Amino acid sequence: MKVVVIGGTGLIGSKLVKKLRDLGHEAVAASPNTGVNSVTGEGLADALKGASVVVDVTNSPSWEDAAVLKFFETSTRNLLASEAAAGVRHHVALSVVGTERLLQSGFFRAKLAQENLIKASSIPYTIIRATQFFEFVKPIADFSTVGNQVRLPPALFQPMAADDVASAVARIATNSPVKGTVEIGGPEQFRLNELARRHLAALRDPREVISDPHAGYYGIPVSERALLPDKGARLGETRFDDWLIQAAKQVATARTQRA
Numbered sequence: 001m002k003v004v005v006i007g008g009t010g011l012i013g014s015k016l017v018k019k020l021r022d023l024g025h026e027a028v029a030a031s032p033n034t035g036v037n038s039v040t041g042e043g044l045a046d047a048l049k050g051a052s053v054v055v056d057v058t059n060s061p062s063w064e065d066a067a068v069l070k071f072f073e074t075s076t077r078n079l080l081a082s083e084a085a086a087g088v089r090h091h092v093a094l095s096v097v098g099t100e101r102l103l104q105s106g107f108f109r110a111k112l113a114q115e116n117l118i119k120a121s122s123i124p125y126t127i128i129r130a131t132q133f134f135e136f137v138k139p140i141a142d143f144s145t146v147g148n149q150v151r152l153p154p155a156l157f158q159p160m161a162a163d164d165v166a167s168a169v170a171r172i173a174t175n176s177p178v179k180g181t182v183e184i185g186g187p188e189q190f191r192l193n194e195l196a197r198r199h200l201a202a203l204r205d206p207r208e209v210i211s212d213p214h215a216g217y218y219g220i221p222v223s224e225r226a227l228l229p230d231k232g233a234r235l236g237e238t239r240f241d242d243w244l245i246q247a248a249k250q251v252a253t254a255r256t257q258r259a
């Protein structure tokens, strides 16, 4: 089966392309770096020739409110039109658990707009909503840093390894369209502030993490359960501590090589 991965050079996309190839599929990594641009339309028609499935794991280069909305709306419209012309039978898109509870953020308004365009199109689809990736915990802490302090709310969340996200997307993309939304998440629940503290400590990062119920998640208020998936979510296997040991080793190796 030919599967075109739009955003196939990104964190999830590059893992997904490898997994699809390991399963014996023809997986094409499509992104500006490989000459395919879903916003301008460059290279799309050629990339989609003979494709059965298109997986959209793009992300916007800018998260500014107007720019991110324009990115996801334009890109999704172009993809769906090109897929209709090419006879694609399954459109899969990666979105975020809790999107409708996070609409004070322009990023999540853009993700909801993306989902709504997909639901209104004629292409059979599956929307996959994932919880935060383990790889995203440090960027969340970085965003919430002032001086040497990281202020984060004690909201519950259930993050997952990017590798488990890619495995779930590969499985879903190579099955029949659900014509709806499926949720995926990690195997354990944590408090956001507590997990950031553990992550920074393992990296020997000297910043202090402070639990602050009024602090935002990426700048917006979140209720205690806003980031949690529904009960029926499919759960990844990788535990945070096991992932963290590997991540900390990689950071230590990079430090040694730089020294």
Ligand SMILES: NC(=O)c1ccc[n+]([C@@H]2O[C@H](COP(=O)([O-])OP(=O)(O)OC[C@H]3O[C@@H](n4cnc5c(N)ncnc54)[C@H](OP(=O)(O)O)[C@@H]3O)[C@@H](O)[C@H]2O)c1
Pocket: 006, 007, 008, 009, 010, 011, 012, 013, 030, 031, 032, 033, 034, 036, 037, 038, 039, 040, 057, 058, 059, 060, 061, 094, 095, 096, 097, 111, 129, 130, 131, 132, 133, 136
């Ligand atoms: N971070 C999280 O915790 C989380 C949780 C749930 C869901 N998600 C969703 O997962 C998706 C993928 O995230 P990620 O972290 O894997 O993203 P990423 O590493 O930032 O990769 C983004 C990809 O989008 C491509 N791209 C950018 N502009 C493009 C364009 N005009 N046309 C085609 N491709 C373009 C990039 O291509 P180049 O390399 O060529 O620039 C890259 O391959 C996002 O939609 C995000 O909302 C994220």
